[in-house]
Amino acid sequence: MPKMIASRLLRLVLTLLTVSFATFVMVNVLPGDAINALIPIDAQQDQEFVEQVREEWGLNDPMLVRYGRWLGNAVTGDLGDSIVTGQPVTAEITHRLPITLEIMFVAVGLSLLLAVPVGVFSAYREGKRPDRVISGFAQLGLSMPVFVTGLILIYIFALKLNWFPATGWNRPSNGIGPNLKTVALPAMSLAITEAAVYTRVLRSDMISTLKENYILSARAKGLTDRFVLFRHGLRPSLLTLVTVVGLSVGTLIGGTLVVEFLFAIPGIGRRIFSAIYQRDFMMVQGITVLITAFYVIVNTVVDVAYMVIDPRIRRTN
Amino acid sequence: MSESADLGVVGNQPTDDGGSESAGRATRFVGVLKRMPWLTKFCFTWLILLVSAATFADVIPGLHDPDYQGFIFGDGKTNDGPSASHWLGTDNVSRDILARLIYGARVSLIFAFSGVAVGVTVGCILGSISGFLRGFVDTSIMAFVDVMLSFPALVGLLFVTTLLEARGLFVLCAVTAIFIWPRFTRVGRATAITVSGQDFVSAAKAIGTSRRRILLREILPNVFPAVLAFGLVSMAILIILESTLSFLGLGVEIPTASWGGMIAQSRQDLLINVWPAIWPSVTLLMTVYSFNNLVDWLRAQTAVRSAAV
Numbered sequence: 001m002p003k004m005i006a007s008r009l010l011r012l013v014l015t016l017l018t019v020s021f022a023t024f025v026m027v028n029v030l031p032g033d034a035i036n037a038l039i040p041i042d043a044q045q046d047q048e049f050v051e052q053v054r055e056e057w058g059l060n061d062p063m064l065v066r067y068g069r070w071l072g073n074a075v076t077g078d079l080g081d082s083i084v085t086g087q088p089v090t091a092e093i094t095h096r097l098p099i100t101l102e103i104m105f106v107a108v109g110l111s112l113l114l115a116v117p118v119g120v121f122s123a124y125r126e127g128k129r130p131d132r133v134i135s136g137f138a139q140l141g142l143s144m145p146v147f148v149t150g151l152i153l154i155y156i157f158a159l160k161l162n163w164f165p166a167t168g169w170n171r172p173s174n175g176i177g178p179n180l181k182t183v184a185l186p187a188m189s190l191a192i193t194e195a196a197v198y199t200r201v202l203r204s205d206m207i208s209t210l211k212e213n214y215i216l217s218a219r220a221k222g223l224t225d226r227f228v229l230f231r232h233g234l235r236p237s238l239l240t241l242v243t244v245v246g247l248s249v250g251t252l253i254g255g256t257l258v259v260e261f262l263f264a265i266p267g268i269g270r271r272i273f274s275a276i277y278q279r280d281f282m283m284v285q286g287i288t289v290l291i292t293a294f295y296v297i298v299n300t301v302v303d304v305a306y307m308v309i310d311p312r313i314r315r316t317n
Numbered sequence: 318m319s320e321s322a323d324l325g326v327v328g329n330q331p332t333d334d335g336g337s338e339s340a341g342r343a344t345r346f347v348g349v350l351k352r353m354p355w356l357t358k359f360c361f362t363w364l365i366l367l368v369s370a371a372t373f374a375d376v377i378p379g380l381h382d383p384d385y386q387g388f389i390f391g392d393g394k395t396n397d398g399p400s401a402s403h404w405l406g407t408d409n410v411s412r413d414i415l416a417r418l419i420y421g422a423r424v425s426l427i428f429a430f431s432g433v434a435v436g437v438t439v440g441c442i443l444g445s446i447s448g449f450l451r452g453f454v455d456t457s458i459m460a461f462v463d464v465m466l467s468f469p470a471l472v473g474l475l476f477v478t479t480l481l482e483a484r485g486l487f488v489l490c491a492v493t494a495i496f497i498w499p500r501f502t503r504v505g506r507a508t509a510i511t512v513s514g515q516d517f518v519s520a521a522k523a524i525g526t527s528r529r530r531i532l533l534r535e536i537l538p539n540v541f542p543a544v545l546a547f548g549l550v551s552m553a554i555l556i557i558l559e560s561t562l563s564f565l566g567l568g569v570e571i572p573t574a575s576w577g578g579m580i581a582q583s584r585q586d587l588l589i590n591v592w593p594a595i596w597p598s599v600t601l602l603m604t605v606y607s608f609n610n611l612v613d614w615l616r617a618q619t620a621v622r623s624a625a626v
Contacts, residue, residue, distance in 0.1 A: 258561055277479060
């Protein structure tokens, strides 16, 4: 297992290098000069001044030199300064990341809370009416774009019932209650689609698990259905679900971007959105690398979690 | 397994009995349609309606101009309810919602179809090569795919489309194609590995068939169905992606009608008139649902068939 983790770490580093370099190339090849973000267009008449700023920010160096410099700083934990605000990128990230993470975790938690019992029950009643109804709803949930779900929730719970605010964010330091109120709708918009995916995955794995002989013998021993389902059936059926949860971090990143846009939440997704608009390349670069790192790390953890869940895999490796 | 072996043989035969075979195929197709559950029938009909409406939008008699803002010239009301001339009412600048829905379908469908087309083509070819040849080629292709997959696609899309500043439908499709092919390649490769291990491939190798010929005649035709099935799943995902981009204001440029754009625009007047938000949302939902439902049904069909074999 240490060998496997080491190779995973190597791959993580390689991926990060490639992704950061690709972003860097993209920034430099595509139209849109960073100088426009630094100096207003009408102040660019003064060629000397423009040159001076270019020199100051190192924009005249060849691309590889600049990438090397960025990488050298990044290794020490310095992702550069925002071209627009002048603030360090890392400061901005540490300020905003907790918001995005909170939404994501609450969303995953909510969907698992919904998906595990529903998925197990659906598999237990395979082909019967409850299963068909659940599958129908799962198919519907799967077809809901995040922004449509969000709008429906806003319309019902914020505009009509006034239970939750339609937009904005309360940090936990303002109290847990107000914080939870602002996280509820965004997390729910993300959770509905995810729950549908999770339910389907768990259902199909559970159905094949329930056909195993040890389930039959557990039943034959006279154990209650619930005990058989949750103590004997659930754990071996979790494998695909765990993978999908790991992979869904990727979709969730996209989803939080939409949700933060929709609910006007000052998270990382909204920041990268505005950074792209402002041509704030340092910010885009930093956040992209961070997101990629997060995604790859989560999926590495998932691969390790496999072995914890299913001893059979531990043995074959 | 025997079915796939048959496929390889049939492909090599001259199709002199093509006429009767295609007739048989047609009756079988109708039979399959009849056996659909009612919901799937409904979804199928909806998709056919949608595709034909989008295709023939320009020649549908009586369909309004999707960009005509009548209220400027005094012959249209904004936020109007359904009426004889505007079946679904008008939006907040008095454009006909039905017309915009139909023209918006065009954008969605072209986007999704082109993405799937690129994905299936690249996925089949690269996946087959990767899965059949293995070794160094496989490792390098897959390393590239892995990197592409860990790149946050939505961020990349936003980035490229913003910086290009010109967001025609063609540019959007092209940029999406860059981010769509890795998943297809994964699917193609996984299938190619399974196919490569089968007896008819070993047989072809044993009689000294060249690797190129095996790749073209044995691997590719058998990888194609799996990748195509994934393509159908992707239709739903791509339609959602397109509408999300338009919703964020990064899809096709306004005033071109798109479902996401319509929803974004109606958002401001949600409390005044909720219909301009409901119509595109329902259309979008029904379309995505129809694709998902159809795919699930197809999957159940093929599962039954392979179980029967």
